[in-house]
Amino acid sequence: MSIVNQFHTHEVQNQPYALANYNAWETDIALKEAVAREGASWAENHLSEFGALTGGELITSGFLANENKPKLRNFDSYGRRIDEVEFHPAYHDLMRAGMKYGMSNFAWRNEERSSAHVARAAVMYLGSQPEAGFGCPMSMSYAAIAALRHAPTLADKWLPKLLSSDYDPRSLPMEEKLGCTMGMGMTEKQGGSDLRRNTTKATLQEDGSYKIIGHKWFFSAPMCDAHLVLAQSENGLSCFLVPRFCPDGTRNAIQVQRLKDKLGDWSNASSEVEFQEAFGELVGIEGRGIPTIIEMVALTRLDCMIGSSAQMRQAIVQAIHHTSQREAFGKLLIDQPIMRNVLADLALESEAAIALTMRIARAVDSIDHDPHEAALARIATAIGKYWICKRTPVLVNEAQECLGGNGYVEETIMPRLYRQAPLNSIWEGSGNVQCLDVLRALKKEPETRDALFTELQKAAGKNSDYDAELKRLTGRFEDTQTLEFRSRYVIERLALMLQASILLLTDNTEIATIFCRSRLANEHGLAFGTLSPDAPVDLLIERAAGATQAVL
Incomplete structure (x- = not known):
């Protein structure tokens, strides 16, 4: 036996190729x-x-x-x-x-x-x-x-x-x-x-x-x-x-x-x-330094939402790409039922994040000529910044787990995404600051509350879980003595309702329905991968998998 063959211990098998050379627009x-x-x-x-x-x-x-x-x-x-x-x-x-x-x-x-x-x-x-x-x-x-x-x-x-x-x-x-x-x-x-x-x-x-x-x-x-x-x-x-x-x-x-x-x-x-x-x-x-610079802060807060949504997207793309090539226990990871639940749930969160982000960007577009959109931008930016930036670290961690040990080493992008994920929840005001900003707007600028509920009312009648939560929302503001203490929960629900309202107004009925059931009716656990068995798993993964399909 030659020395070369003697020390030829293994071949690289069952390892994915790195995601590269795809069009991030065309596949999204x-x-x-x-x-x-x-x-x-x-x-x-x-x-x-x-x-x-x-x-x-x-x-x-x-x-x-x-x-x-x-x-x-x-x-x-x-x-x-x-x-x-x-x-x-x-x-x-x-x-x-x-x-x-x-x-x-x-x-x-x-x-x-x-x-x-x-x-x-x-x-x-x-x-x-x-x-x-x-x-x-x-x-x-x-x-x-x-x-x-x-x-x-x-x-x-x-x-x-x-x-x-x-x-x-x-x-x-x-x-x-x-x-x-x-x-x-x-x-x-x-x-x-x-x-x-x-x-x-x-x-x-x-x-x-x-x-x-x-x-x-x-x-x-x-x-x-x-x-x-x-x-x-x-x-x-x-x-x-x-x-x-x-x-x-x-x-x-x-x-x-x-x-x-x-x-x-x-x-x-x-x-x-x-x-x-x-x-x-x-x-x-x-x-008047704060009022002057606050217009800048409003736009950088929108960018916090954009950046966090982008990190979500990159994390789910990497997870689907990896699981589409890695086998375990006789089949590809992406074909394992429990993994499909995880991937579909991550994709659902990512879709809701970009939907809300782009809706708020449109409100920003109309600030100078549409009072409703201006008031919506004023309050929804803080709501969206709070929630999307909070969700990103846990989503990135779950996607990182889909890669197993490979997701923990610097040769992949996942450790970088994980380190980056907490930043936007801190930059331009922490979560508590966003909550206080929402409460301040509701108190001092009543038009923001009107705009918020006008926006939510657009999807009324399209989903029973949504309608039930919409009825509960008004009551969540009645106890003003404890509102600041409860504000994180209240604003979380507002964010979920805004996301649900946008999804309900699209043609993606199955996705909107499972979002309302899992996020509003609480048919969902505290971790990702806990969707109900009748969730449109195949649809969610297929929509999110464009980048992987483009390079395989």
């Missing part, structure tokens, strides 16, 4: 239906082109960007302060694709089209699947445009750069760049979500600019060309645009203290910074 039935339902079919060619990229080469870029974390370079080789972050080329590839296809600005570039924010939500959803980390600067750049419009002079200067499709990573003044990105700096050590405890100071100068002194505990994407920052001015908490370079071309006095060592989101740089009389320009009215 639920997404395509949602985009059409919410009025953005005009973007299909654009989405198909981007879907081929996100299901192809950007998958590799995502792995490389996470394996090579960003590095902070405070000084150059001769000791000059530069405060720059060095990224792997793969991160720049992701950013370049995001800018080109409009993750940061597609809605604003197509404002004359109907449902432009729905189309952009689909772009963001596709781009977030191969890697979520670069979504942070994409999201903040998108959302900043709404806030900047409160300062027409600044908007005239910055918007052409923010609307550019060219990614330009060079450290240069804005005027010299092909395109720009923008971040946000709100959080401080002593306050967190309690922004009124911010201590950063802004002092008015003779030329109308401000000098800003203070710190930020979370300053995401420090390599953005500017950040919107909250600071205390003479008349209270105000919003300022703080660029990386001053008007005279010198570096602004923003010192990056360190990069955060995070659980996940490894490809993105999150930092702590100090402002040492940094140059800033007022956005909006002094003392």
